Each structure stands twice: as C-alpha cells, then as structure tokens.
Amino acid sequence: xxxxxxxxxxxxxxxxxxxxxxxxxxxxxxxKLDAKTMQSVHDAIRRWxxx
Numbered sequence: 021x022x023x024x025x026x027x028x029x030x031x032x033x034x035x036x037x038x039x040x041x042x043x044x045x046x047x048x049x050x051x052k053l054d055a056k057t058m059q060s061v062h063d064a065i066r067r068w069x070x071x
Contacts (some may be wrong), residue, residue: 026051033061 022029027050053061 022054022057024051024053033064
C-alpha cells in the first residue's frame with residue numbers, strides 16, 4: 021500500500037482479518053484510498069476467498 025498522507029507511517033491491509041472488526045468498533049474515517057489501491061485490496065480479498 022502506498023504511503024497515505026494522513027498516516028505517520030506506512031500501513032497495510034490485512035485482508036484475512038477484516039471480519040474481526042464490528043462496524044461500531046470503527047470510530048472514524050481518516051481518509052479514502054485511491055481507486056488503484058482499493059482495487060488491490062479487492063483483488064486480495066477475492067484471492068483469499070477463492071472467488
């Protein structure tokens with residue numbers, strides 16, 4: 021994942037653990053990912069779920 025302007029450090033998406041967060045545990049949205057990064061996340065989830 022690219023360096024996000026609103027994060028101090030580089031971050032990552034752990035597609036295998038996305039389901040452990042409940043909606044109410046997410047406190048706020050810090051920003052949005054660009055379309056290319058979101059497509060990479062979607063592709064990773066599809067591979068993980070073998071879709």
